[in-house]
Amino acid sequence: xxxxxxxxxxxxxxxxxxxxxxxxxxxxxxxxxxxxxxxxxxxxxxxxxxxxxxxxxxxxxxxxxxxxxxxxxxxxxxxxxxxxxxxxxxxxxxxxxxxxxxxxxxxxxxxxxxxxxxxxxxxxxxxxxxxxxxxxxxxxxxxxxxxxxxxxxxxxxxxxxxxxxxxxxxxxxxxxxxxxxxxxxxxxxxxxxxxxxxxxxxxxxxxxxxxxxxxxxxxxxxxxxxxxxxxxxxxxxxxxxxxxxxxxxxxxxxxxxxxxxxxxxxxxxxxxxxxxxxxxxxxxxxxxxxxxxxxxxxxxxxxxxxxxxxxxxxxxxxxxxxxxxxxxxxxxxxxxxxxxxxxxxxxxxxxxxxxxxxxxxxxxxxxxxxxxxxxxxxxxxxxxxxxxxxxxxxxxxxxxxxxxxxxxxxxxxxxxxxxxxxxxxxxxxxxxxxxxxxxxxxxxxxxxxxxxxxxxxxxxxxxxxxxxxxxxxxxxxxxxxxxxxxxxxxxxxxxxxxxxxxxxxxxxxxxxxxxxxxxxxxxxxxxxxxxxxxxxxxxxxxxxxxxxxxxxxxxxxxxxxxxxxxxxxxxxxxxxxxxxxxxxxxxxxxxxxxxxxxxxxxxxxxxxxxxxxxxxxxxxxxxxxxxxxxxxxxxxxxxxxxxxxxxxxxxxxxxxxxxxxxxxxxxxxx
Amino acid sequence: xxxxxxxxxxxxxxxxxxxxxxxxxxxxxxxxxxxxxxxxxxxxxxxxxxxxxxxxxxxxxxxxxxxxxxxxxxxxxxxxxxxxxxxxxxxxxxxxxxxxxxxxxxxxxxxxxxxxxxxxxxxxxxxxxxxxxxxxxxxxxxxxxxxxxxxxxxxxxxxxxxxxxxxxxxxxxxxxxxxxxxxxxxxxxxxxxxxxxxxxxxxxxxxxxxxxxxxxxxxxxxxxxxxxxxxxxxxxxxxxxxxxxxxxxxxxxxxxxxxxxxxxxxxxxxxxxxxxxxxxxxxxxxxxxxxxxxxx
Numbered sequence: 001x002x003x004x005x006x007x008x009x010x011x012x013x014x015x016x017x018x019x020x021x022x023x024x025x026x027x028x029x030x031x032x033x034x035x036x037x038x039x040x041x042x043x044x045x046x047x048x049x050x051x052x053x054x055x056x057x058x059x060x061x062x063x064x065x066x067x068x069x070x071x072x073x074x075x076x077x078x079x080x081x082x083x084x085x086x087x088x089x090x091x092x093x094x095x096x097x098x099x100x101x102x103x104x105x106x107x108x109x110x111x112x113x114x115x116x117x118x119x120x121x122x123x124x125x126x127x128x129x130x131x132x133x134x135x136x137x138x139x140x141x142x143x144x145x146x147x148x149x150x151x152x153x154x155x156x157x158x159x160x161x162x163x164x165x166x167x168x169x170x171x172x173x174x175x176x177x178x179x180x181x182x183x184x185x186x187x188x189x190x191x192x193x194x195x196x197x198x199x200x201x202x203x204x205x206x207x208x209x210x211x212x213x214x215x216x217x218x219x220x221x222x223x224x225x226x227x228x229x230x231x232x233x234x235x236x237x238x239x240x241x242x243x244x245x246x247x248x249x250x251x252x253x254x255x256x257x258x259x260x261x262x263x264x265x266x267x268x269x270x271x272x273x274x275x276x277x278x279x280x281x282x283x284x285x286x287x288x289x290x291x292x293x294x295x296x297x298x299x300x301x302x303x304x305x306x307x308x309x310x311x312x313x314x315x316x317x318x319x320x321x322x323x324x325x326x327x328x329x330x331x332x333x334x335x336x337x338x339x340x341x342x343x344x345x346x347x348x349x350x351x352x353x354x355x356x357x358x359x360x361x362x363x364x365x366x367x368x369x370x371x372x373x374x375x376x377x378x379x380x381x382x383x384x385x386x387x388x389x390x391x392x393x394x395x396x397x398x399x400x401x402x403x404x405x406x407x408x409x410x411x412x413x414x415x416x417x418x419x420x421x422x423x424x425x426x427x428x429x430x431x432x433x434x435x436x437x438x439x440x441x442x443x444x445x446x447x448x449x450x451x452x453x454x455x456x457x458x459x460x461x462x463x464x465x466x467x468x469x470x471x472x473x474x475x476x477x478x479x480x481x482x483x484x485x486x487x488x489x490x491x492x493x494x495x496x497x498x499x500x501x502x503x504x505x506x507x508x509x510x511x512x513x514x515x516x517x518x519x520x521x522x523x524x525x526x527x528x529x530x531x532x533x534x535x536x537x538x539x540x541x542x543x544x545x546x547x548x549x550x551x552x553x554x555x556x557x558x559x560x561x562x563x564x565x566x567x568x569x570x571x572x573x574x575x576x577x578x579x580x581x582x583x584x585x586x587x588x589x590x591x592x593x594x595x596x597x598x599x600x601x602x603x604x605x606x607x608x609x610x611x612x613x614x615x616x617x618x619x620x621x622x623x624x625x626x627x628x629x630x631x632x633x634x635x636x637x638x639x640x641x642x643x644x645x646x647x648x649x650x651x652x653x654x655x656x657x658x659x660x661x662x663x664x665x666x667x668x669x670x
Numbered sequence: 671x672x673x674x675x676x677x678x679x680x681x682x683x684x685x686x687x688x689x690x691x692x693x694x695x696x697x698x699x700x701x702x703x704x705x706x707x708x709x710x711x712x713x714x715x716x717x718x719x720x721x722x723x724x725x726x727x728x729x730x731x732x733x734x735x736x737x738x739x740x741x742x743x744x745x746x747x748x749x750x751x752x753x754x755x756x757x758x759x760x761x762x763x764x765x766x767x768x769x770x771x772x773x774x775x776x777x778x779x780x781x782x783x784x785x786x787x788x789x790x791x792x793x794x795x796x797x798x799x800x801x802x803x804x805x806x807x808x809x810x811x812x813x814x815x816x817x818x819x820x821x822x823x824x825x826x827x828x829x830x831x832x833x834x835x836x837x838x839x840x841x842x843x844x845x846x847x848x849x850x851x852x853x854x855x856x857x858x859x860x861x862x863x864x865x866x867x868x869x870x871x872x873x874x875x876x877x878x879x880x881x882x883x884x885x886x887x888x889x890x891x892x893x894x895x896x897x898x899x900x901x902x903x904x905x906x907x908x909x910x911x912x913x914x915x916x917x918x919x920x921x922x923x924x925x926x927x928x929x930x931x932x933x934x935x936x937x938x939x940x941x942x943x944x945x946x947x948x949x950x951x952x953x954x955x956x957x958x959x960x961x962x963x964x965x966x
Binding site for chain 2: 344347461463464465467
């Protein structure tokens, strides 16, 4: 059958047309590319009119292949495949080529852009002729969902799904769910108690019949794909039998070993060697910190074991790998605080009364180490003056260029708490005050009226080198007050650094396990920054909360709920279509060497001992092509990416590198 | 390792102790310093404030004099170091200026391709190229019990801190712990000594000097160690005047870090330029190093 190719070049408004002569590209392709029967340009090819035009042409001209030169296939490949499908053309006979991200947006020379666009169109046209019709595979969606991270975003997602009647496995790295929100005293701008609004959600999750909590556990491995993920979770040894423990807490009470709590109390308070992070922890089952436990370090003690009324202490417990099957995954892995020691001129770690915001949160918290009393490191003196420095490690090219977005409001909240709890003068040093959400600006106004001294300027240093008598024994904040236009030195008793919100240290590594990537700053990349902020490039994996970018509690909750809604959509639909881009092995040529078996990163190749051949398990194959390249006999084919197609594409792209005579013709045609 | 060496004017007279100790320590550590033949003054801060092209041309001449087979130039003086580094960067960032500078150099039959020579401070060479193990290996007289305040000044760390923190540098701190000294972590270690301000307004300059001496004293330092001749001159040479001006009683020896490195390596104080300072250092060494310090 003779090939009849249609070429469609999109202007994308001026996005492409600004730096590519689209009309010329369409005209050129119509004349110069073989088998092209129709070649058009259009203002917005993705519009319904644009799509209609393609549909009509397919039907009228009997097109055997369609090439769309437009934006990234990430955005509109599905659109144009559906267009072809509606007109009766197999969607895999539609080839998109990227004239926007790959040409116009990265180029300012229109002539050069036009030449490159021609090459890409030519490549796609040559390729599409060799493409074969493929049928997508239908896969059932497992209704169970994995939520990674038990902070507020993960909790919200969990509850939405569980309440809708679907099973959720909630994995949390720490011994209790709750996340950072459990550490705060108050929440802005309403100043309601953080624990009071969080703990009901925590216990609801803990008691929910549709939730399996896996605390003190980490994501180990993910395989499979949307609808049918296989997940391995490492349940770290608690040394306490989860089923026997009643959570009475007597072991914690009687444990003779007191340890500084670096996690929940951020070094400000103590816990025991057997502990739950805080009184309202869910679950109430404690864990033993083996690095500090007297029995584990010295071989003696066992007080907890002797005293436990249900014999739940198990010193022999080992890490356990739990295997789960889920249809979708929601990543809600949260954040960590910037290491304020990285800005040494602010003195954190060197000057005793310089605190991080998280340390100060614990100081303010009624359940914290000082019962909510704001005192200096000596544990008794109330500060007479406190400086709060905004943007420590954010909006700073040397550390993190981004704005952490919540710290201005968090700082305002802390400033209010200082005024409420002490008689101290409060100084706030800010670059710009960022209070854009509902009732946030009003809160700032309130603080202005409450008498916080706002100083606009980036602090140069915090020092104990006094120059004046009134600076003796104080911490001096040196700053350029940019509103007054003067250098100021402000002596205070206490300094609080509003450390930036940073991605978790292992965010990249954990993301790779389920096939999602991170931005430059380390936040998980969503499928579309505006229009699809909860999905990712990997089908069936969603993101929620701060792991996708700094955000406050309301936004985290909203995103958790949104991710859950997306998952529910998948579950309700019941099945998903999976691209049939998989490898297949020609068994006649297979020598049974099994090289591909070990190369496959998805364990998608099995070996038939009887016939002595390898075979691809289509449902597991991701079409990565590793086995195709590895096969010494060359009998593995990657559908939609076979040699013929790739070579044709290369030939197409090199249209102007043909022998001298032919090239001349082409140039004159241009 | 072979380096071209640019002493600069100060090291020929008032900072001769720096020059002596740099050479002594370099020899011992196997750092081959080859002094540039026919080097000229870097123009200090003055040329740049007058005319950029002249300043760059004068400085670039020294870069052009570095032999083709050597690509590292060591400058122990902070001002020389910064000027050389700045000129190299200006020439590569601003091609037009670079071309003009080369036109000037052509009059003397010279040419400099920006980026060819890396300008290094002696501290960076010792810490980064020689490293902790080699330095520790050479220590025969650890400075145990001596409290030293490392003083960086402004020019070596600003605006270009080579692998160190501009605001709160640590390289000299590390080096001094390697030779056994107790390093005083005092807050003003990268504050300005006033530079040439003593010639313009003494009260301003004396206050800047006083702050440094005061902070080091508050943190109980036995001496301050410098890496810049200007800093050393201000803190040492004007210490008496500062005392007179404020009625204070500072008596802090101000030495070069290379001098104390030499002491730890067991070298003769005299060879290291001891005795050229105004606030005498040897009595402090004798008192603090507990008699283990045998002086010839």
